[in-house]
Amino acid sequence: MTNEGGNRIERHPILGDASPRKEITLYFEGRAIFAREGEPIMAALVAAGVSVFRYTKKGAPRRMFCGIGRCTDCVMIVDGIPGVRTCVTTAADGMKVERQAGAGRWIVEEENSNG
Amino acid sequence: MSSNDYLKTMGAPSFDELERAGMLPSLADLAGRGCVCVECVEEIPCNPCETSCPQGALVVGYPITNLPVVDRSKCTLCGLCIAACPGLAITIKSVEAGNAKIRFPWEYLPLPAAGDEVEMVDRLGEAVCAGKILSVNSAAKNNRTAVVTAAFPAAFVQQVASIRRKRHGTV
Amino acid sequence: MAKAGPAGLCAAIELKKAGAPVILMDENGAPGGQLFKQIHKFFGSREHKAGIRGFDIGKELLAESIALGIDVRLDTEVVGIERGLKLWAVEKKARSYTEEAAAIVLATGATENALSFPGWTLPGVMTAGCAQTLINVHRVLPGKRVLMIGSGNVGVIVSYQLMQAGAEVVAVLEALPRLGGYGVHTAKVRRAGVPLRCSTTILRAEGKESVERAVIARLDERFQPIPGSEETLEVDTICLAVGLTPAIELSCIAGCSQIYVPELGGNMPIHDEFMRSSVDSVYVVGDLAGIEEASTAMEEGRLAGIHAAHAMGYLDEASMSAKAEETRRRLSALRQGAFGQKRFDAKRRILEKKAAV
Numbered sequence: 241m242t243n244e245g246g247n248r249i250e251r252h253p254i255l256g257d258a259s260p261r262k263e264i265t266l267y268f269e270g271r272a273i274f275a276r277e278g279e280p281i282m283a284a285l286v287a288a289g290v291s292v293f294r295y296t297k298k299g300a301p302r303r304m305f306c307g308i309g310r311c312t313d314c315v316m317i318v319d320g321i322p323g324v325r326t327c328v329t330t331a332a333d334g335m336k337v338e339r340q341a342g343a344g345r346w347i348v349e350e351e352n353s354n355g
Numbered sequence: 356m357s358s359n360d361y362l363k364t365m366g367a368p369s370f371d372e373l374e375r376a377g378m379l380p381s382l383a384d385l386a387g388r389g390c391v392c393v394e395c396v397e398e399i400p401c402n403p404c405e406t407s408c409p410q411g412a413l414v415v416g417y418p419i420t421n422l423p424v425v426d427r428s429k430c431t432l433c434g435l436c437i438a439a440c441p442g443l444a445i446t447i448k449s450v451e452a453g454n455a456k457i458r459f460p461w462e463y464l465p466l467p468a469a470g471d472e473v474e475m476v477d478r479l480g481e482a483v484c485a486g487k488i489l490s491v492n493s494a495a496k497n498n499r500t501a502v503v504t505a506a507f508p509a510a511f512v513q514q515v516a517s518i519r520r521k522r523h524g525t526v
Numbered sequence: 527m528a529k530a531g532p533a534g535l536c537a538a539i540e541l542k543k544a545g546a547p548v549i550l551m552d553e554n555g556a557p558g559g560q561l562f563k564q565i566h567k568f569f570g571s572r573e574h575k576a577g578i579r580g581f582d583i584g585k586e587l588l589a590e591s592i593a594l595g596i597d598v599r600l601d602t603e604v605v606g607i608e609r610g611l612k613l614w615a616v617e618k619k620a621r622s623y624t625e626e627a628a629a630i631v632l633a634t635g636a637t638e639n640a641l642s643f644p645g646w647t648l649p650g651v652m653t654a655g656c657a658q659t660l661i662n663v664h665r666v667l668p669g670k671r672v673l674m675i676g677s678g679n680v681g682v683i684v685s686y687q688l689m690q691a692g693a694e695v696v697a698v699l700e701a702l703p704r705l706g707g708y709g710v711h712t713a714k715v716r717r718a719g720v721p722l723r724c725s726t727t728i729l730r731a732e733g734k735e736s737v738e739r740a741v742i743a744r745l746d747e748r749f750q751p752i753p754g755s756e757e758t759l760e761v762d763t764i765c766l767a768v769g770l771t772p773a774i775e776l777s778c779i780a781g782c783s784q785i786y787v788p789e790l791g792g793n794m795p796i797h798d799e800f801m802r803s804s805v806d807s808v809y810v811v812g813d814l815a816g817i818e819e820a821s822t823a824m825e826e827g828r829l830a831g832i833h834a835a836h837a838m839g840y841l842d843e844a845s846m847s848a849k850a851e852e853t854r855r856r857l858s859a860l861r862q863g864a865f866g867q868k869r870f871d872a873k874r875r876i877l878e879k880k881a882a883v
Contacts, residue, residue, distance in 0.1 A: 249665040249691050253464045254499045254565045254579070258665055283664035291649050291736040301735050303649030304668075307656030308560075309553070310637050310773075313647075327656075330555060363704040364724050366716035397709045398863030401569040403577035419571050420863030439577055441567035442710025463690055463718075480719030498567065498579065516717045520689065 247287050264333035281326035281337055282307070282314055293326065297342035316340055320347035359396055367478035368396050370513070376422055382450070384427065385512055389449020389456070391430055393423050395442060407439030434458055438497035448512055455512040456489070461501045463520050467491060474519040475507045482519060484511045527551065527631045528604040528613075528776060531559020532820045533812025533827035534633030535587045540831025540849075542594040544840040549625065550596055551615055553603040557591070558584040559635060560655065561820060563662040565690075566683060569708075573856055574821045581662075583820075607780040611807060629807040629834040632777050633827060636770040636791065636813035641675060644730035650737030654684040654767035661691040669763030673740050674698040675728055678706035681767030682722075685715050688765075696759050699726045701745060708865070729756065731764055740764055770817045777814060781805050785879050789872040790816030798880045800833035800850065801826055809834060816876065818860075818869055825857040 250258050262277040266284055275284030282304050285293065292301040293314050305313035309328035318324040319336055322344025326337070338347070361369035373379035376396040384390045393404065393413070402415040404423050412429035413436055415421050437445045437460050447458040457475075467473060467488045475486040486507035493501045505518060527538050530552035538550045550557070564580025575583050591598065599617070606614035611627045638653040645651070650669060654676070660668050672693050674685045677700035685695045698715065703725050705712050712722055729741045729751060744755035772794040774784060782795035783804040795803045795810040803810045809830035812823035829850060836846035861870040 247667045249661060249667060251464055252665070253462050253466070253501075253690055255662065255665070256499075279664055283660065283666050286660060286664075286666040286668055293649070300647060301649050302647060303652070303736065304656060305640075305652050306638060307652065307659040327659075328554065359709065362709045362712070366698075366705060366709075366712035366722035368709065368713065394713065395710055398865075399569060399708050399710070400571075400860045400862055400866055401576060402571045403567075406572050407577070418862045419859050420866065440710075441569050441577055442708065443714050444710040464692070476717060476719070478713065478717050480717045498577070500567075520718050522694070 247289060264331060266331055267334070267336045269338055275331035277331075279331055281316070281318065281324075281329050281331045281335070284331050285326065285337070292339065294340045294344075295342075299341075315344070317344050317347060322346060362396065365479065367516075368394055372396055377424070378422075379513070380448070382512075385448055385450045385455075387449065387451060388432060389447060390427055391425055391432065391434075391436065392446045392448055393425060393436075393440075393444060394446075395423055395440075395444045398422065399442075401441060403439045403441060404436045404445060407435045409433065409435065434492075434502060435496075437502050438500040443500070446516070448515075450509045450512050453509050454506055455509045455515070456504060456506050457512075457515055457517075458502055458504045459517050461491075461503045461517075462499070465521055466493070466501055467503055467505075467518065473505060475505065475511065475515045476517055476519050477514040478516045480519075483514050484508055486515075486518065488518075527633070529559065529633045529635060530554075530557035530598060530600075531633055531635050531812060531823070532561050532583070532587065533635075533814075533823035534559070534631065535591055536824045536827030537631045537633065537809070537811055537831035537834070538596050538827075539587070539590055539594060540828045541835050541840075542591075542596050544832070544835035546835050546838055546840045548596050549627075550591070550598045551602045551604050551613075552598070552600055555600055557588060557598055557600065560659075561587075563655070563658045564820060565662050565687060568821055569819075570821045570860055574825075574860060576821075580820060587824075604776060607776060607808075609781075627807075628838050629809065630780070631801075631809040631811060631827070631830050631834065632780065632782075632795075632803075632814055633810075633812045633823075634773040634776050634814045636772050636817055638766070639769045639771055641728075641766050641768045643728055645732055645737070648731050648733055648737050649735065650733065650762055651731055651764045651766070654680050654765040657763070657765050658684045658687060661687060661693075667691055667693055669737075669761075670694060671696055671761045672763040672765055673728070673742075673759055673761045674765045674767060676700065676706070676767030676769070677712065677722060677724075678767060678769070679708060679711055680770075681765075682707040682711040682715050684765060684767060685720060686711070686718070689715075689718055689720075693763075695720045696761050697742075698722045699728060699742060700724045701727045701749060703747075727751070728764065737762055737764055770813060772814045772817065774814065777803065777808075777810055780808050782808060782810065783883060785876055787816060787872050787876060789868050790818070790876075794876075796876055796880045796883065799829075799854070799877055801830040802833065802880075804880070804883055807834075807837065816869070816873060822857060822860050822869075825853050825860070828853045829857070 561584035570576040
């Protein structure tokens with residue numbers, strides 16, 4: 241089973257062994273990483289060992305803080321939309337996930353206006 | 356209720372605090388078949404030990420914040436209370452012919468196996484002596500709390516609380 | 527009904543059992559609130575489901591709500607409540623609609639507190655609940671070496687669960703001179719070799735792009751760091767377990783009067799013994815009505831459900847009183863002893879305030 245970052249908990253004394261789940265692919269900054277169907281983007285990034293989810297306007301790194309959708313620390317650009325809370329957004333096959341700087345930018349719009 | 360200063364600064368009860376709560380068995384209690392050791396010295400709302408006991412040997416009563424009291428004449432040492440206690444605060448200890456045994460709850464990986472050589476630890480997690488696993492009970496009724504039995508030298512029977520947790524390493 | 531955690535689910539179940547039509551709305555993709563990250567056996571007695579693990583209780587409640595045919599609307603945020611009990615909901619961030627209700631039960635839960643120190647925004651610093659969600663729900667480890675700040679039950683329980691998940695807990699720090707959590711929880715963590723350190727706090731987190739170490743120090747009796755007592759711990763994760771605050775936003779929008787009760791987490795809507803807020807037919811239950819435990823939240827949810835069912839004519843006075851009495855007895859059993867007394871007294875102050883309004 242894929243466990244690139246070594247951070248997947250495959251065996252657990254109380255929860256038992258992880259049940260096999262369909263693997264899907266996310267693209268983090270263009271790099272393919274695996275996610276398990278049904279998990280939030282945050283979980284897939286943590287499993288892949290991603291330690292910075294975004295940078296603030298002043299360039300300070302951020303990851304996740306509350307993990308349940310309250311604090312907005314973990315927001316990223318998901319499929320071109322900035323400010324998406326990755327802790328409560330379910331990963332989908334082929335999803336493009338990018339770090340945002342500050343409030344981020346709408347990638348789709350820029351591509352359209354440039355192209 | 357006593358102030359339990361040691362428990363509230365170190366995290367685990369001292370012999371004195373256990374003694375004051377009537378929860379430190381004497382060497383005579385531990386000799387032979389041994390006895391159940393309940394280390395629950397604070398008034399918390401909880402009584403699964405009482406309801407798990409088929410003999411009515413463990414009594415909390417009402418209110419459910421009472422400290423549990425063991426009636427050793429009724430206790431058959433079946434050990435059902437060990438896994439039933441949500442606080443993992445119950446063990447069974449005994450001493451026979453220079454050897455001590457402890458039956459204790461265990462919820463970590465790796466699960467020890469019979470025959471394993473282990474380090475016995477005290478209530479503060481410090482190693483006190485070597486020990487050997489005798490058996491591991493993972494019955495479904497224990498609801499994923501394993502009940503492990505280990506043997507070790509009798510001299511350490513009052514100190515020993517559990518075994519050293521091995522790093523479960525890369526998961 | 528807003529939010530399908532333990533309190534909301536129990537309220538919905540009581541209402542539906544009495545025959546009332548119920549809609550349960552939750553912004554999350556799955557119901558159960560924070561129950562599914564509680565993998566330890568609960569305290570209390572058999573009638574409080576003691577000895578059963580939190581996530582198993584969650585599964586039971588879900589099965590019961592499905593069997594009863596409760597209308598559960600997930601991915602549905604309640605964003606407003608207007609006068610006349612008109613509720614404004616947004617479904618899947620795409621469709622907005624309103625729903626009129628005869629009664630509303632708010633069970634919005636709580637938010638974990640933050641703690642500010644230099645470096646607290648670094649990746650690797652997170653709430654204890656965040657780490658708990660990651661390891662027990664999503665089954666990923668946020669780090670390998672963890673420092674826990676706060677020794678209340680959340681801090682020590684999550685420390686234990688981090689070890690169960692395969693992480694090392696380097697220490698649990700407590701700023702107060704005494705540990706906060708139940709002795710049986712601290713004892714469990716201590717005998718696993720984790721130092722629990724009172725009168726100690728974190729001064730700063732250090733690291734380039736994420737936490738690489740924590741600098742800690744002892745505190746004097748005025749909570750000032752003692753010079754020369756600094757120590758550096760090599761950790762990659764710092765968890766904050768420094769209390770919770772009721773999530774009162776919706777109750778404020780609904781116009782519920784609030785009261786400040788520090789023992790129960792700060793501001794919260796005042797309520798009576800049936801969990802009625804100051805606004806007619808709006809009930810407040812669970813952590814929203816004061817931070818306690820999942821077990822008390824479930825009983826409060828039941829109380830509100832029972833009373834609302836009666837108020838809408840689905841339960842006669844006698845059965846309502848009998849059921850409420852029974853629920854209150856279970857609730858007060860959970861609020862005894864040294865730990866419970868403080869909460870019991872605080873709850874009584876809220877009731878008195880409500881009576882005075």
